[in-house]
Structures are given as structure tokens and as C-alpha cells.
Amino acid sequence: MGALAVIALVGRLVVMFSLLFAVPLAFAMHEHDDAEDAFVLSAAITLAAGLAMSLATRRFRRELLPRDGFLLVTLVWLLLPVFGALPLRLAIPGLSITDAYFEAASAFTATGATALSGLDALPLSVNVWRCFMTFVGGLGIVVLAVAILPILGVGGSQLFKAETAGPMKDQKLTPRIADTARAIWVSYGLLSLACLWSYHAAGMSWVDAFLHMCSTVSLGGFSRYDASFGHWNSPAIEAVAMFFMMLSGVNLVLYFVSWRARSLLPLLRNAEAQAFVGAVLGTILLIAGYLTVDGAYADFGEALRHTAFHVVSVATTSGFTTLDYAQWPLFAPLLMILLGCFATCAGSTGGGIKMVRMLLLLKQSRRELIRILHPSAVTPVVLGGVAVSERVMHSVIAYMMMYGASLVGLTMLLLFSGLDAVTAFTAVLACVNNIGPGLGEVGPAVNYGSLTDFQTWVCTFAMLLGRLELLTVLVLFTPSFWRR
Numbered sequence: 001m002g003a004l005a006v007i008a009l010v011g012r013l014v015v016m017f018s019l020l021f022a023v024p025l026a027f028a029m030h031e032h033d034d035a036e037d038a039f040v041l042s043a044a045i046t047l048a049a050g051l052a053m054s055l056a057t058r059r060f061r062r063e064l065l066p067r068d069g070f071l072l073v074t075l076v077w078l079l080l081p082v083f084g085a086l087p088l089r090l091a092i093p094g095l096s097i098t099d100a101y102f103e104a105a106s107a108f109t110a111t112g113a114t115a116l117s118g119l120d121a122l123p124l125s126v127n128v129w130r131c132f133m134t135f136v137g138g139l140g141i142v143v144l145a146v147a148i149l150p151i152l153g154v155g156g157s158q159l160f161k162a163e164t165a166g167p168m169k170d171q172k173l174t175p176r177i178a179d180t181a182r183a184i185w186v187s188y189g190l191l192s193l194a195c196l197w198s199y200h201a202a203g204m205s206w207v208d209a210f211l212h213m214c215s216t217v218s219l220g221g222f223s224r225y226d227a228s229f230g231h232w233n234s235p236a237i238e239a240v241a242m243f244f245m246m247l248s249g250v251n252l253v254l255y256f257v258s259w260r261a262r263s264l265l266p267l268l269r270n271a272e273a274q275a276f277v278g279a280v281l282g283t284i285l286l287i288a289g290y291l292t293v294d295g296a297y298a299d300f301g302e303a304l305r306h307t308a309f310h311v312v313s314v315a316t317t318s319g320f321t322t323l324d325y326a327q328w329p330l331f332a333p334l335l336m337i338l339l340g341c342f343a344t345c346a347g348s349t350g351g352g353i354k355m356v357r358m359l360l361l362l363k364q365s366r367r368e369l370i371r372i373l374h375p376s377a378v379t380p381v382v383l384g385g386v387a388v389s390e391r392v393m394h395s396v397i398a399y400m401m402m403y404g405a406s407l408v409g410l411t412m413l414l415l416f417s418g419l420d421a422v423t424a425f426t427a428v429l430a431c432v433n434n435i436g437p438g439l440g441e442v443g444p445a446v447n448y449g450s451l452t453d454f455q456t457w458v459c460t461f462a463m464l465l466g467r468l469e470l471l472t473v474l475v476l477f478t479p480s481f482w483r484r
Contacts, residue, residue: 004057006072011053013076017083018046023132024087028125035123038090046083067481070472077464081105084133091126092116098453105460107133109467110349112221112319112436115449115456119226124207127224131214137467138218138349139188139252187255188349192217195244202236216241217248219349221319221436230322235305241320242312249276249316251347271384272345272356279355283339284311287332294329311336315343317351319436324445333439337426340435351434351466353403359383360396402470406432406462413458419451427455431462 021043028036084104089095099115106113107130119127195217199209208224215222225231229238250273257266267273288300288307297303306323313320314336325333342358344350363381370379380387407428414424423440427448430438437444441451448459465473475481 003071006068006075007053008057009072010075010079011050011055011057014046014050014079014083015054016050017080018043018050020132020136021046021087021129024125024129027128028123031124033123033125035087035091035125038087039125039129041090042083042086045086049083070475070481073468074473074476077108077468081108084108084129087129088126091123096453098456099449102448102456102460103130104133105463106436107131107220107222108137109434109463110134110138110218110220110317110351111431111434111463111467112215112317113431113442113459113463114222114436114447115451117226117447117449119224122224124224127211127222131211131220131222131224134218134220134222135192135214138220139185183256184252184347187252187259188217191244191247191252191255195240198240198244199237202240203232203234204237212241216244216318216320217349219245219248219316219318219344219351219434221313221317223320228321229309233322238305238309238322242309245312245316245318245320246277246280249344249348249350251345252349253347269384272354272359275359276343276345276355279339279343280312280315283315283335284308287311287335290332291328296328307332311339314340314435314437316340317344317433317435319430319444321437321444324443326439326443326445330439334426337429337435337438341429341433351432353400353433356383357396357399360388360393361400363388364393364397399469399471402474403432406465406470410458410462414455417452417455417458419455427451427459428462431459432466434463434466 021039025036025039025043027033028039081101081104084107085097085100088103089097089100092100095116102113102115105111112134116122192213196209196213199212199216200206204212211222211224214220221228223229223231229241250267251270254267254270254273258264284304284307288304291297291303291307292300297306306325309320309322310325312318314333317340325336340352342353342355344352344354346354346356360381360383363383367379367381370377381393382388410428410432411424414427415421419427420440423438423442426438426440427442430436430442442448448456451459
């Protein structure tokens with residue numbers, strides 16, 4: 001019965017999702033491109049499937065139980081890429097089912113890994129759809145559903161906690177979880193409008209500004225050009241991109257809190273945001289200096305420009321590029337990818353383990369060192385002036401154990417399939433942390449299109465696992481989850 005109640009809500013979300021095809025369809029009709037029929041057919045199939053699921057299970061609708069949220073979120077993130085892949089499969093000749101699903105999953109998880117080449121030659125509406133999916137998936141269509149579907153009621157909090165990132169998910173901005181979700185979406189929307197206008201002011205056309213706004217504020221990293229931001233070679237456009245990638249890498253909740261307090265102090269004093277900015281700036285200076293000394297660039301200014309853009313892009317898990325940074329000495333791109341594993345803040349649209357977990361782990365390590373010297377000392381973990389509960393610390397440690405095991409297991413699968421070590425390891429890091437480009441065969445100058453179907457499905461699973469923060473998915477594999 002519980003599963004049928006979940007399917008009933010999935011059906012309603014699929015019906016909502018079918019309405020999103022109106023955006024690329026409008027572009028297709030305006031441009032009279034070849035993808036118009038593909039979007040009409042995809043919208044019809046998606047709507048029919050959603051209605052069928054909803055009507056077949058309408059007798060089982062009820063409020064969500066705690067475990068239902070995890071099942072619903074996982075089903076939504078597995079199923080929506082199926083429908084998102086339909087127009088890609090129909091509009092792009094020769095695109096396999098595997099690559100179409102990979103592309104859609106990459107968009108919804110805001111990973112930015114692509115299996116497509118020749119983006120410049122694709123119909124505009126197809127590129128609009130790719131980028132628009134990152135916009136919707138960046139913050140989470142499930143959070144949107146909590147904001148606008150009153151049927152979820154109190155049970156919506158289970159959905160919200162299963163979807164949102166970070167270890168401290170019980171904190172609320174407002175008494176009702178739906179109001180909290182709406183507040184976050186308002187912050188996301190205002191940030192998007194500012195990004196759109198800024199890109200146009202810096203020299204992009206309105207269409208390009210819209211597409212790249214979608215994949216900037218979502219930290220998704222998709223572009224309509226194979227050269228990504230190298231298409232413009234514009235310091236002004238790169239500066240706008242860096243500014244909004246950094247803003248999007250900060251907890252969106254802080255913008256709402258700052259607006260409500262009519263002060264920037266909640267944002268400026270946040271320990272996680274301070275660590276995020278400090279880590280990014282420190283890495284930029286380190287790599288720029290390293291590349292200058294190494295001779296990769298003739299002067300520090302040129303090294304700083306290219307380093308700053310790519311460090312911000314990878315650290316925020318966006319994945320935009322202006323050049324092939326895989327040609328730099330291995331230390332530089334590998335350090336950027338490792339930074340992308342943890343730099344962004346919880347509550348942002350970025351991927352990775354989140355800076356707050358890294359801070360808590362460092363504080364926990366320090367506490368254990370103090371306990372070695374002073375076994376009787378009481379040393380609580382404190383973050384932002386507040387003591388962190390042992391329950392949260394246990395959750396962080398369990399998450400990190402699962403994270404490490406997932407990286408090892410998925411890397412071994414790719415090695416077993418025949419990939420070289422650099423490609424396998426960085427592909428898993430890039431997908432689990434939703435960064436996008438890796439190194440080797442999946443580096444910034446190439447894409448995931450060269451992978452076999454098996455390798456592509458492993459990377460697809462890694463993206464979904466990382467986007468839902470591992471435990472949301474892995475809990476479904478425990479026998480106790482399915483017991484009454």
C-alpha cells in the first residue's frame with residue numbers, strides 16, 4: 001500500500017513535469033527547427049504516463065510517512081530522466097538510449113557531464129532543454145513540489161529532508177516546510193534573474209544569457225557550444241560567470257535570512273561560507289603561482305585569469321571550461337577536482353560532500369587528538385558558536401564511510417571494465433560529486449561519449465547517488481526499510 005501511495009504522487013509529479021516541455025517547444029516553434037515534433041510527442045507521452053500512474057493509484061493517496069520520502073525522491077530522480085531523455089533520443093540522430101538517459105540524468109543532477117559532440121550544430125530547442133533541465137534539477141524538482149503541492153502536507157517534510165543536502169536537515173526557516181521551500185525557490189529565482197541580466201550586459205545574446213544562466217545558477221555546467229565559455233574568450237563574461245558560480249555555491253538559505261534580517265551579517269559571519277570562499281581563493285593563488293613557476297604561462301596575470309575561472313568552475317561543481325586544463329601539470333587539475341569534492345556549502349546547488357561536513361570532520365579529528373592527551377576533557381564540536389549534537393556527528397561519519405566505499409567500489413567497476421586508472425578514478429569523482437569533466441578519456445576537451453554502455457551506466461548511477469547524497473538511495477537497499 002505504501003508503494004502505491006508513493007506511485008500516486010510520482011504520477012502527479014510526472015504530470016507537472018510534462019508542462020516543462022512548453023519551454024523548449026516555444027523555442028522550437030519560434031525557430032522552426034527540426035525538434036518541434038519531438039517535444040510535442042515527448043510532452044504527450046509524459047502527460048499520458050503521469051495521468052495513468054495517478055489515476056490507477058488514486059485510491060491509495062495519503063500523507064507521506066517518514067520512509068516514503070526516500071522512496072519517492074529516488075523514484076522521481078530515476079524516472080524523470082527517462083522522460084527528459086525522450087526528446088533527445090527523438091531529435092538527435094543516432095543517439096543511443098544509454099547516452100540519452102545519461103545526458104538527461106546529468107542535467108537533472110546538475111552534473112554537466114555530456115556524451116554529446118557537435119553541440120553548436122544541435123537545434124536550439126534541444127540545447128534549451130538540456131540547460132533548462134539543469135535549472136529545474138539544480139535545486140530539485142522535489143523541493144519545488146513541496147513548495148506548490150499542498151497535498152503533501154506535513155509529510156512533505158520527509159520529502160524535503162530526503163532531497164536537501166547537508167547533515168543538519170531538521171533546521172527550518174519558517175514554521176511550515178512548504179514556506180521554507182518557497183523561500184529557497186524565491187532566492188534561486190532572484191539570483192537567476194540577476195545572472196540573466198548580467199550575462200546580457202557582459203555581451204551575450206538574450207538566448208545565450210538564458211541558457212547559460214540556467215546552467216550557472218544550478219551549477220550544472222551545460223553549454224550550447226563545444227568550446228563552452230571559450231566560445232566568447234571574454235574576460236567580462238568569465239567574471240560574471242565566476243561571480244554567480246560563487247554566489248550559487250553558498251547556502252541559498254543565507255540569502256533569505258539576510259533579506260529577512262535586512263543585513264548581510266548572517267551571510268558574512270557564516271563559518272561554512274567563509275571556509276568556502278577561503279578555500280577557493282587560496283587554491284586559485286596556489287595553482288596560479290604553480291603554473292607561473294612551472295612555465296605553463298609567461299606571466300602571473302594570464303595564469304591568474306585562467307586559473308581563477310577553472311578553479312571556481314570545478315570547485316563549485318559547475319564544470320564550465322575556457323581551455324583544456326588537462327594539459328596543465330597533473331597537480332593542478334587533480335587538486336581542482338579534489339577541491340570540488342567538498343568546497344560548496346550545504347543548501348547550495350553544488351554537489352560533493354559539502355564544506356560543512358569537511359569542517360565537522362576536521363573539528364572531530366582535533367577533538368580526538370585532544371582526547372588522546374586529555375582523556376577526561378569535555379570537548380564538544382562547535383560550529384558557528386553552536387555545539388553540534390553527537391547524532392549529527394555520527395551521521396557525518398557514517399556518510400563519509402559510505403562515500404569512501406562508493407568511490408572505491410565504483411572506481412573498481414570502471415577499472416574492471418577496462419578503463420585506465422586516471423580516467424576511472426576521476427570519472428567517479430566527477431560523477432559522484434556532480435562536477436562533470438574528469439581527466440583522461442573524460443577530460444574537459446573530450447566527453448563521456450567514448451565510454452561503453454556499461455561504463456556509462458556506472459557513471460549514471462554515480463551521478464544519481466551523489467545528487468541524492470548516498471544515504472537517501474542506499475537506505476533502500478537495507479532489508480529493514482521494506483519491513484512493515
